[in-house]
Structure formats: structure tokens, C-alpha cells
Amino acid sequence: MIEYHLGIDSTDSLKLGMCTTYLGARIIEALAGMGCEFERSPDLVRLNPNIPWKTRGNGAVCIRMMHAEGGAEEIMRVAQGLTDKLSVLEDEQANPGIALVTGSVPEELKDLYIKAVHEVVEIEYAISVGELCGALMKGYKNRRGLIGALSAIGAMDMPNWTWETMAYRDPYSRTRERMVDPSSIASLSLRYPSTFFNIDGSGKPLCIPHSPCPVMFGIRGTDAVDSLKAASEVACSGMERWVLWRTNQHTDAHxxxxxxxxxxxxxxxxxxxxxxxxxxxxxxxxxxxxxxxxxxxxxxxxxxxxxxxxxxxxxxxxxxxxxxxxxxxxxxxxxxxxxxxxxxxxxxxxxxxLMKRTNPHCPECKGPTESMGRGQSLRCKACGFRNGTLHPVLRPVxxxxxxxxxxxxxxxWRHLYRPSWLEFSKEPTKTPASFWGRGPLSPITGGMISVRSERSNREQGVKKRGLNA
Ligand SMILES: [Zn+2]
The missing domain is CATH 2.40.50.1010 (OB fold (Dihydrolipoamide Acetyltransferase, E2P))
Incomplete structure (x- = not known):
């Protein structure tokens, strides 16, 4: 078994739906089916937010996995097949890119990530770096997605990161409404203080998008297991799958x-x-x-x-x-x-x-004082006291x-914006046993999702489809 890093970007459309993270979720499932093993969460990487031609959030994904030697062509074939099927090529803003690196991530790609999060990277430049690193690449249309695909692979060693558990619905239900009960979100931040961006000050959910994309909701946080647990407590219907992403969101990486x-x-x-x-x-x-x-x-x-x-x-x-x-x-x-x-x-x-000139009170009767004219001392308005030394004083405002x-x-907030109060955990956190699953996220006990519960999710999914049919 050797390591592979698969980057994908620019497959979605603001108007027509789809989301690169959903495509990533489908590719993860297909890769698992062919025996790939995932030792860590896939990465959701946000790049320079100031780029004028970005799609929704300028986000790319990278799936990191172990697979048999010589598996690169097969992995690319799976990724391309699903990209052909699911990406919204008819939108001029979608210019998908897929890149694959075999073995450890080259330093040149780590540098490319740093460049792509801070600057404007040209397509030709990114492709030349990819070629230098021996990456397999497939670029569609103007191939702009290759910038994000290669950069996401390079985001291997991000110094800080947060988590987002994303729940997805059927990608073909392109309504702007989701079947999510907002009241089940209201108290999540209280029960899981390491999660954030759940609701705004007025109680309106922030974690539910209103676009035609397949994302049902996303629970962001600094603890992986809390993010999963919180997501499993959201009352919703029609969850097709979920993925726990490690991400540079809210880290000020830019x-x-x-x-x-x-x-x-x-x-x-x-x-x-x-x-x-x-x-x-x-x-x-x-x-x-x-x-x-x-x-x-x-x-x-x-x-x-x-x-x-x-x-x-x-x-x-x-x-x-x-x-x-x-x-x-x-x-x-x-x-x-x-x-x-x-x-x-x-x-x-x-x-x-700031200082302000004010007239002191009368030393005799504490009454208010007034000016006798320019350059002269003050006189008490109440008792007429005047000693020739009473003058206005400067008081701090x-x-x-x-x-x-x-x-x-x-x-x-923008995706990369780090709230001033957000603390990152430097300690190794509990790692969930699974980063993705089919069907609804079942309630999580003891901070872990067992492989068995994932299987039962799948069975539930089958049963439910059976009922619907
Ligand atoms: Zn007085």
C-alpha cells in the first residue's frame, strides 16, 4: 500500500447547483469500494478569497488515501467518471480540475498552496508545477480548476485547521429549501461549545445554505468528534450522505x-x-x-x-x-x-x-460656576463666590x-475569517473511526462512530428506499 493524494476543484455552479465537496463525497465512496483506505479526513481547502473569478467559496478538496501500488490510473478513472457525471460543465464558471500525486506531497505543491491562498496563481504556472511534481492531471474547459486541485494537495501541513461535518441531500433536488428543523440547531452551540457558525444573533440558522446545491447543512467547529456529534443531532430528513472535512476555514490562512x-x-x-x-x-x-x-x-x-x-x-x-x-x-x-x-x-x-474643559463647582456651596469673560476667573452662579483663582479645568472624557x-x-464572515476568540486545539484530538458515511448520521456515542453503525446506516438507507418505492 502506498499513499495517494487526489485534488479536485471548480465543478460547481452558483445558479445550477452541485458542490465540489459533494463530488468529493461521491468519489470517496467509489474509492472505498475499490479498496482505498482513508487514515485521515479529507481536506476542504479555501483559497484566496479576493480572486474575482472564484465560484461560491473558492473551495477545493483533497482526498488522501492508501492504495495498492500502480493504482493511479484507476483512481483517476473513478474521479473523472464522477466529475463527467456530476459537475456542472454548462456553467461557464465551472472549469473542473483533477490532480493526483503518488507518494508523499512534494514541497513545490506545498509552496503552490501558500501562493494560491495569498496571491493570484496563473493556470499555466500551476500546471507547470504539477508537471514538475509528476502529478497526473485532467483539466476541463479552461482548466482553471487545476490551480485549486493542485493547491489542495499542497495543503497537507496547514498549521491550524477546523472541522466541518457536511450533510448532503439528493443532488437532483435543487430546491432552495432544506428539510431541516431549525429549532434543532438553536442549542447546538451551547451543548457543543467547540462548534460555531450555527445560528446568528437573531436565531437564524447560518449552517443551512439557500442555494440549489446538494449541501443540506454543515457544522463547523474546532473538535472533530463534537462537530460529528452535533451534526448527528440536527433534525432533518433526506440526508443522503455525510463527510467530516478537515479545513483551513476560519484560520486566517489568507x-x-x-x-x-x-x-x-x-x-x-x-x-x-x-x-x-x-x-x-x-x-x-x-x-x-x-x-x-x-x-x-x-x-x-x-x-x-x-x-x-x-x-x-x-x-x-x-x-x-x-x-x-x-x-x-x-x-x-x-x-x-x-x-x-x-x-x-x-x-x-x-x-x-480626549480632554474637555469644564468649570469646577463652587468651593463654598457646590453650585455651578460661570465665566466672567475672556481671561478672567470664574464666579459662582448660586452664591456669587469669587476668589480670583477659580479657573476651568481639563477633565478626561x-x-x-x-x-x-x-x-x-x-x-x-468569509470562509477563511478567523473570529478573534477562536482557539485552535494543539493537542491531538480524538480521531473518529470514520470520516464519511451513506444515509443519515446516526446518534454518536462515546465520541466514535463504529464501522458497524456505518453499515447499519447503509441498511437503513436501503430499507427506506424500499419503503419509498
Ligand atoms: Zn457658591
Missing amino acids: IETVENIDYLKELSSVRMKGGVARRPSYHPGGHLSFSLEDGRNHTIDCWAYEPTKDFRKRLRGLIEGDVVEVWGGIRAEEDGMPACINLEKVLVIELVQ ERDLCTGFIDPPEVA
């Missing part, structure tokens, strides 16, 4: 720390410290912007758009001189608009101490802002 504005590259994502040079103001459409100075007298505008909701309101209190660190994507210069930072989160490091992180609400 962020590079830069010293100053000279280092900003278009379409990359950065973290930069600076001082507020112009306080935030609102613009037509409800967007908010302020100007940031990088310590070398260069400034750049930072934007928080209307869909980030409360995020803008909380930033509004910044004033000139406040020291902040910002996270965000660089929007390229266009139509006369200079390049700017689209904010993802802000850390308020230091607040300017309380700011309506504190130091610390300002995060946008969940609804504005």
Missing part, C-alpha cells in the same frame, strides 16, 4: 502580516498596524470608511461595508490618533478609486485620551469604545 503600505499587494489579505489619520465617516449606501496611517506618513482607506451591520457602528467611535491593527483584503485600484483595505476585523490597541477586538457579526 492573512499576511505587513510592516507598512509599501508591502501591500493587490488582491492579497493583510494584517497591518497603524494610526487613525481620518476618523470613520458614513458614505452613500451605509458604507463606512476611515483612513489609516502606517507610521511612515502613507495612508490607505479602510472600508466596512453595509452588510457588515453592527461592525460599522462599533468602529464609528474611532478618532484621529487611535492605534489599531486591521485585518482585511486589498481591493485593487479601479475607476479612479485608489486601492483600499476591505476590513475583516480590527484590534483597537490604544485610544487617544470617556470614549464610547474600548481596547480589544472588534469582530463583524457571523453573517459577514
